[in-house]
């Protein structure tokens with residue numbers, strides 16, 4: 001196959017994809033040579049440069065999605081030789097609420113041979129800035145689902161026109177809001193992808209923002225009698241590990257294998273006549289208890305599950321418990337919910353929760369919490385979900401809750417869900433590496449450029465499942481010494497798929513063979529009194 005010339009491609013591109021598409025540039029880039037990013041990206045906190053790992057033809061495009069909606073997208077086409085392209089596409093995500101083409105992952109997956117598709121979700125902006133949602137509902141709809149779909153159908157067409165051959169399989173890779181975007185695609189556009197990796201998903205977005213904004217109300221601002229500082233959260237952390245690490249999972253490694261099993265007795269934290277240092281007031285002990293509670297509505301229905309034990313100190317470091325407003329929640333309530341740039345997020349309450357829910361349709365369903373995946377299943381699609389059990393920003397219990405909602409909505413047992421959806425609980429993993437914080441667990445499995453050195457690769461796992469029917473029963477993760485691959489492997493673990501629990505079997509705990517997968521027999525129990533509490537009293541989901 002002779003490769004079309006990259007530079008000449010733009011002049012010949014034409015589209016029949018249901019959107020107005022304008023090619024901006026078609027530029028060949030050599031492997032290993034740094035390239036500056038377009039100013040709309042570089043000037044708003046997105047990456048300022050990228051370095052392809054293989055030769056690529058970079059196509060940039062504008063896609064009109066509505067009267068005012070505009071998406072910026074890129075397609076990277078491996079073009080060194082006739083076998084550079086592996087015949088597939090892989091679409092990358094937007095993390096947080098950013099409008100950044102994910103250049104690190106575009107370089108990573110083209111290095112694996114995929115034609116990579118990326119987009120700005122309909123706006124340019126950084127991860128924790130959602131001010132663009134103010135008075136701009138078209139931008140919200142684009143960010144919710146429309147931009148991604150437009151970029152995918154356009155990207156597939158570019159691939160077809162460049163290689164003179166349609167992509168055989170189409171994949172998606174995302175984490176956090178990017179995980180939610182993957183689930184959204186399965187829900188709304190079941191034929192966009194054959195396989196989806198949805199990590200640490202921030203779906204049920206409205207309730208997540210309700211939950212995020214509540215922490216400030218629970219902790220109070222710095223100096224409030226309720227407030228705990230970083231040192232005090234470390235004291236809490238030590239007490240939690242003393243009660244719930246080895247005592248429950250059998251291994252004293254600073255990793256709570258399944259924190260949903262922890263029943264922490266916070267009374268040990270209280271100062272008394274004999275213990276007067278490294279202890280908390282009764283008001284602060286109450287804060288600790290509150291921080292680990294679920295969020296309910298006025299009818300006692302569950303809006304969002306609790307933060308999991310083990311995530312508390314990182315939750316402080318990443319701003320959930322440090323006494324200030326949570327940035328995304330603040331911008332969302334000001335923009336999408338109230339169209340009022342001065343709305344005070346400290347006052348968010350039940351009426352705002354209800355209002356946010358009532359606006360979900362107007363917004364294009366950013367909740368991404370529909371659990372009817374029949375169309376995706378019938379199209380033979382596969383989803384691999386994973387979530388860190390020490391996630392400080394998005395409770396991993398919510399991924400478990402989504403799995404339960406799928407089971408209930410579609411009327412399926414776990415063995416009936418296995419053919420199209422597998423959810424892996426990753427012990428000791430934080431939130432997609434946000435803030436440089438990754439966690440103590442075996443968290444690397446090729447889910448991003450940063451984690452690409454791991455021996456096991458989740459993208460390969462998914463491709464083998466979709467194309468060869470080799471379903472992944474476990475997800476092998478690797479912990480390198482000090483998270484530095486050059487220093488060698490510290491330990492590895494095969495993370496079990498839910499509803500199996502990764503369980504120590506008495507062997508070498510640093511080796512996959514030291515752990516087994518045991519079925520959690522009561523995995524569907526989720527109502528009043530259940531641990532974790534994941535559904536309403538009547539077994540339904542909000």
Ligand SMILES: *[C@@H]1O[C@H](CO)[C@@H](O)[C@H](O)[C@H]1NC(C)=O
Pocket residue numbers: 038039040041070072120122123124
């Ligand atoms: C976003 O940035 C891209 C790349 O510079 C630019 O082409 C596009 O016009 C920008 N979009 C908006 C809405 O400003």
Ligand SMILES: *[C@@H]1O[C@H](CO)[C@@H](O)[C@H](O)[C@H]1NC(C)=O
Pocket residue numbers: 054055078079080081082083084085
């Ligand atoms: C083709 O290009 C890829 C990089 O895109 C490279 O890894 C591979 O070795 C090349 N194959 C041949 C036969 O030159």
Ligand SMILES: *[C@@H]1O[C@H](CO)[C@@H](O)[C@H](O)[C@H]1NC(C)=O
Pocket residue numbers: 134135136137336337338339359
């Ligand atoms: C916010 O303002 C935009 C633009 O006027 C409007 O389309 C949208 O419906 C408003 N949103 C709400 C929640 O009122």
Ligand SMILES: *[C@@H]1O[C@H](CO)[C@@H](O)[C@H](O)[C@H]1NC(C)=O
Pocket residue numbers: 229230231232
């Ligand atoms: C936290 O508060 C305790 C008790 O007041 C104090 O001893 C400690 O120095 C404080 N730590 C930080 C990091 O402010």
Ligand SMILES: *[C@@H]1O[C@H](CO)[C@@H](O)[C@H](O)[C@H]1NC(C)=O
Pocket residue numbers: 267268269270271272273274275
């Ligand atoms: C004080 O608290 C410690 C730690 O929980 C406990 O062991 C001790 O019995 C308590 N002392 C009194 C006098 O209550």
